[in-house]
Amino acid sequence: MASAKQSLTIELALLGLLRRQPMHPYELFQQLQRKDTLGFIWQVKQSHLYALLDRLEADGYLSHQLETQGSRPPRKVLSLTPAGESRFVAWVTTPVAHGRDMRLEFLAKFYFARLEGSSTVVQLLERQLACCRQWLADNEERIARLAPDSFERLVLRYRTGQLQATIHWLEACWREIALQDEIEQN
Known part of the structure; x- marks a missing residue:
């Protein structure tokens, strides 16, 4: 049960990072590694982060667009939906x-x-x-x-x-x- 609570908090924090600007999943991972941000609080494995992002998208808090990269495969750029924005704003002051x-x-x-x-x-x-x-x-x-x-x-x-x-x-x-x-x- 404690890990489910922690996961929910991490998920809501991810909404906060995406509220600043749309990012692809690896950019989010890099943000979470920085010690001057949430990396000072959490250590998240990249595979776990991707699973959390998939869950947030399935729940309607995130959407994505594919960004072409020349000959490389397109990458997913995530952004907050209005539901994600609303959920984050309610969470941050509670x-x-x-x-x-x-x-x-x-x-x-x-x-x-x-x-x-x-x-x-x-x-x-x-x-x-x-x-x-x-x-x-x-x-x-x-x-x-x-x-x-x-x-x-x-x-x-x-x-x-x-x-x-x-x-x-x-x-x-x-x-x-x-x-x-x-x-x-x-």
């Missing part, structure tokens, strides 16, 4: 549903939200902060109901630390984006 999704899914969303502009990234950060703060409050309520020596309480204390660190990082990102906006406006 906060992740679980703290464990911060490492892959949220970072992918954050990458693309930054490309979309400051209003999109601020919207994502504010929504994710609200979720994290609620998770923290819920976690603290659970801790308060437990016996002081319970193992569950210790585990929840660990989660509290993770959530506090995540909130701290999200707030720092939000401040940095706000500062950049202020500098650009002056």
